[in-house]
Amino acid sequence: MIEIAKAYDPKEAESSHYERWERSGFFAPEINGDPNATKYSIVIPPPNVTGSLHMGHALQHTLMDVLIRRKRMQGFRTLWLPGTDHAGISVQRKVVEQLRKDDNKSPLEVGREEFVRRAWRWKEDYGNTIVEQMRREGASVDWSRHRFTMDASLSRAVREVFCTLYEEGWIYRGLRIVNWCPKDKTVLSDLEVKEESRKDGKLVYLQYPVKGSDRRVTVATTRPETMLGDTAVAVNPKDERYADLVGQIIKLPLTGREIPIIADEYVDAEFGTGAVKVTPAHDPNDYQIGQRHDLEQLLIMNDDATMSAAAGADFEGLDRFKAREKVIEQFEALGLLEKIDDYEISLPTCERCKTIVEPILSEQWFVKMDEMRDLALGLMRTEGVPHFSPQVPHEKVYTTWLENLKDWTISRQLWWGHQIPAWYDADGEVYVARTLEAACGQAGTIDLTQDGDVLDTWFSAALWAFSTFGWNGEVTETDDLDTFCPTDVLVTGRDIIFLWVSRMMMTTKKFVGKTAFEDVIVTGTVLGKDGKPMSKSRGNGVDPIDLFDKFGVDATRVYLASIATGADIRWNDALIETYRNFANKIWNATRFCLMNSEGARVDHSSLGSEFLLQQGTPPEGGTPSIADKWIVSRLNRTAIDVNKALDKYFFHEAVSLLYHFFWDDFCDWYIELVKDEISDHGDADPGSKTAARTRILTILEIALRMLHPFMPYLTEELWQKLPGTSNELHHAAYGSADASIMLASFPPGDARAIDERAESEMQSVIDVISKVRNIRAEMQIKPSDRLSIHVAASADANRVFAENEAQILKLARADKLVLGDKLDVPKASAKAVTNVAEIAVPLEGLIDFEKEIARLEGQLVKLETEQQRLNGQLSNANFVDRAPAEKVQDIRDRVAEIGTQVSALRLNLEALK
């Protein structure tokens, strides 16, 4: 007898196994000893080094680990490659903060070199938080292949890709209106700018005097301060109201400048006043107009969004919003402020710091996306990759986005990141090269200055699907690249489909000629209790680490896997408790089997061959019962369905199948049915007792394997305790490794072991027990009162009941089972019907006739409602003619079944009245 603790303590199981798995090299593909094994690989979306584990990570990591652990158990050569992202802006900000706090210095004071040195130190000190947290999650990543986006080789890859794209004309430097974050003091790509809609916006109407006339032209703006940079007023060429003014000159107030009135098709005569102020240096549309009309581009702001000298002495140095107020005041003082309307507006904000982004004219580096877009679109259109799960809506959104793709701003005014491999000579001529030496060679001088900007963090992330395997431009062939690239599936959130997924598809195709991955699983968002995305500022977040502490890692993982793929879910403690309870249930079921395991051990031959109960060869120690055949059938059915579900990435379906198999079939029925057979209190003979114990241990062991990818700690803890587990149960690829459930083969299920007859026979037994229990509950029979059960059924059915007499008596708490083809019971009996049997329980002195009548009538109403509905269908000639014959027959069968039951119930009711 093996005794284990009365309740599952997750901490104990979590304390040791991970360390052993990692130390034993179980996570590395090299553990697989089969040279012909098929590979299965996943690269992790590299978390930011500034990050700590949040619910999104926990969700994604769980799914990836489930996929990897199952494939590993199936004998694939698996690699889940971990890593971290250098997170340019985030780290930069942390280091700036640290500098100010520790040394009260600005980055400029310490200089670039020192700043970058400190950033590396910051990364070493704090950048591993998330890596450690991943160990707690049980993530079976190969730590020996951990990558960081600024590792030497990955940095080399970045430089190589940049130079190649530049040489091919797909990277260029140019003057464009870009998104400027005045707080981070860097440019941002369109994807890093989020629109925030504001209801308290104002639309300000300003009057501009026309030179040599007393006419005024009214323009409207939400950013009045930009008028200081106006270099024209534009109207539609067809707009008759202004036809005579085109070509005339505006005396621009507050500046003394004179600007032309021009005609441009862009202007919508119907909108507003029909006249538009044109600020080419501060608005993308105005920039276009400026280009067409050769207008001056007047930049009136500094990089911190204060007004520059070009804004005029009155405004220089003022913050943009102060300047806005001042412009309005001055227009009012001049009598040129027409009105201010309330206006709903959406403001571009910096994704990270929420500062309002300023559109500003600036010289930056861009990737021209034409070729890249065509690569990605080509893959989607010809091969349908990546295949998104769920497909709707992501495939369409992805495709539409690609079709409308604009150039990608890749330079960032930061120091932390991959410095752009471009150098300038004294004349400002640019030389792009892989090394300084090469640049010098091109320039014919050593007097070069490197571009101070770094690349967008997503630029290096875009290479992640192959740079992590050793590709760096110089090295273009490695074993890992050959073996693991392309990867099989990517698991990520929908927020980075454009930022990351699309770009990996593009660069991987271009630089290694492969499809980065065919499948993309897009996870949903775990929302707070308030139904909004979890965030620090909202304070509605739930920390996965707290959940691990409170409910256990395994419970948290199963819960996360139980969410439908891609669906958002509102956080709810009750749900995770469900799986905490499930873990405890598994623990206790195992505990019970262990308490009754003497003389027995896990032995797959006990079920016939592996996973298969063979009918012809009764295993040693007795013929399996109907219950045994039934549980083996259910087990195999579950295994088959779980595999199907996981192949489709329906994690939630797999969880539900496992949950109900384990709890309902295995615990509620199988354990109860065989309890007497295996327990010390039972009177089974020793041989059949051992055989029964062996069977249940073996079934349990297979169930634990199926649960392992979801609940690695609990299943390993229990598996190690089962007698008879050893590395002999491993998949052949891991034969000699130390025994672990994570290397045991994943049950495929065997269709030949599905026994429809055993399932329906067992169901008839379950139905009888349930009906009697129902009578007990409804008639309020005390648990201690033993009943007699009378059953009228066919000879076949009665044979099954007779075989399970002991079980029926025990589970229905009865002491007598009378089988026959007719009921012969006193009037004072409670009755019930099942699909195959009529049941009666004599209750002399205990029965409440009114209650029994009500109970039977209740059952009758249910059956008659169904009967009516089905008869309605059958009397519809169209249905009988057009529906598949099989369906029609199903309904006829069911109607016949109901008919029998209804008449039995009616007779019973009559007898009571």
Next chain:
RNA sequence: GCCGACUUAGCUCAGUGGUAGAGCACUCGCUUCACACGCGAUAGGUCACAAGUUCAAGUCUUGUAGUCGGCACCA
């Protein structure tokens, strides 16, 4: 403005044209020798609304309402 998703039990959510499901909560009963993180038995539904297609619609189509998301525009 364009595109899309969602609306199912009190709550959180599954649901694949063919008998509406789960967990939790609720009600009743249970110290039944694995588990009260448990066991047994109930109850609870106009599948947002309307029309259509179909023998048959929670499921497909269209429209309406509400909620949310993406993109674009924003003088």
